[in-house]
Amino acid sequence: MATEDCVETAELQLPRSRMANERLHALIPGGAHTYAKGDDQYPENLAPVISHGRGAHVWDIDGNRYIEYGSGLRSVSLGHAHPRVIEAVRRELDRGSNFVRPSIVEVEAAERFLATVPTADMVKFAKNGSDATTAAVRLARAATGRPRVAICADHPFLSVDDWFIGTTPMSAGVPAATKELTVTFPYGDLAATEELLTRYHDEIACLILEPATHTEPPPGYLAGLRELADRHGCVLIFDEMITGFRWSEAGAQGLYGVVPDLSTFGKALGNGFAVSALAGRRDLIERGGLRHSGDRVFLLSTTHGAETHSLAAAMAVQATYVEEGVTARLHALGERLAAGVRDAAAGMGVGDHIVVRGRASNLVFATLDENLQPSQEYRTLFLRRLLAGGVLAPSFVVSSALSDADIDRTVEVVAQACAVYRKALDAADPTPWLAGRPVKPVFRRLA
Known part of the structure; x- marks a missing residue:
């Protein structure tokens, strides 16, 4: 031919x-x-x-004009230049975007987020998903005193940081000692996960995974992970970067009714504007705050993490999702x-x-x-x-x-x-x- x-x-x-x-x-x-x-x-x-x-x-x-799918790597779920989001952003830009002290927009955005994701007690905003997932891992290690992280082997991406990238073929630059601290479990297999937790008894700080991907979780699977984490004393973390809003406004945890200890949101949260969130139990997240008596955790401290226009975008996105179905x-x-x-x-x-x-x-x-x-x-x-x-x-x-x-x-x-x-x-x-x-x-x- x-x-x-x-x-x-x-x-x-x-x-x-x-x-x-x-x-x-x-x-x-x-x-x-x-x-x-x-x-x-x-x-x-x-x-x-x-x-x-x-x-x-x-x-x-x-x-050339194209019909676009996967916009912004799944982040632009309302479409480009969405009027409601752009108007909210423009309004804040005229008022200044970053100050030496918190803006009132920060507490308004936190209130809106926690009303949308009622399974969480506290939230802290950042700019990208990797910072949020790594902060969750650090909290889990601080809370448990354990070094190892257990990640779902079937999920393609959790962070740019060493604890995850060391498990991929692009692991150049990651020390071997760091790689050894991350172990994997298969999605949907509770028995294999329990065997892993038993093998590394009192060493695994957390189980971190996307609660759902291209397949629905098997019946009882997420609840089973919740029970395993409780029984083995580790922290359950849901990476809701993709499932957040696309599964329900409150993410997969809202849809399936299983509450993680910590969860991370991003992508659709800002409709293309840079904003992510770490949310979860007060007793865990407060370790990165000032109202506790334990060792302080350097949680998330980013110069641009609470830019007012990105938080305004997030609030507009959440309102649009809820009000417009x-x-x-x-x-x-x-x-x-x-x-x-x-x-x-x-x-x-x-x-x-x-x-x-x-x-x-x-x-x-x-x-x-x-x-x-x-x-x-x-x-x-x-x-x-x-x-x-x-x-x-x-x-x-x-x-x-x-x-x-x-x-x-x-x-x-x-x-x-x-x-x-x-x-x-x-x-x-x-x-x-x-x-x-x-x-x-x-x-x-x-x-």
Whole structure:
């Protein structure tokens, strides 16, 4: 088969984005400030550099418009430049954003957050999720006097800090002694987790995990973890960076009714503005405060952690979710999209190869080869066809700004991509459709 016969639609050309990517790599390690946004995550020469966004659409600097999914790595759940959020931010910017003493906005934001997440007693704000999860781990170690951290082995990311990154293929720079202090347990397996806690008796400070991901927790699983943590004297930490708001306004703990000792929120909390939160039991979090008699814990102390405009954004987001039923809308949009993609894939004979997974508000897709194994090559093919059709979708995570027309257009583009996918499967070789190197996993040892 000649290569030119493989081109099913006009190829997307991104000359300005290509030049901008070269500038990015010359000045910024990895060409982006987040590895998941790197151009290695996209087909070669098809990594658009964004000019601006509005609602569920973004425009690249070459003038192309895309329907966007997974916006801001799942953080922009209301859509770009949401009017209610922007107005709240603009109002605070005119009043000053950072002072030598706390702003009244800080207590208002704390009150709003704790009303939204009533399972927590106290909250402290920061700028990113890693700071919040690391602060939770430090609190657990201080409270228990134990050194080890137990992380869920099935969850892809918990922190940039050594206690987690040391467990990934990108562990360069992490001392071996630090790596040895982190152990892992499998998601959904209470027996294996209890065996781990027994093996490291009185050594494990905490169990930290995302309470749900692309699969629902097995019946009784989260309650079982709660019981195990209590029985073995360790702290239960829920990383709700993704599940917060997308599962319910109060996160997975609000949906499933299991209360962790500590939890961390971010992403959707600010609709793209930099804000995260550590929340939980008063007796634990107060160890980072001034009203206790024990050793002080250096918890979270960040110059920009309580910038008024970011906290105003968070309050506007929470009000919008509660008053407008955003979580329900995300689920409805996701269900419509998932059904459409599955029907399109099945109709083109690739229903077993393009697999949509996850809760409707947090959909991801898997691309499988002719042997039904995960394939970066087939992912590359799929992404190329989506981009050519004006769909920017490293995942299928929806925002509430999507319209039914956006979903319908996405399904049309998916169907076109599936037709090409079927041809590649029939050839048992996707290479002619890649036009370059395949996309790469974020966590790998060598560049």
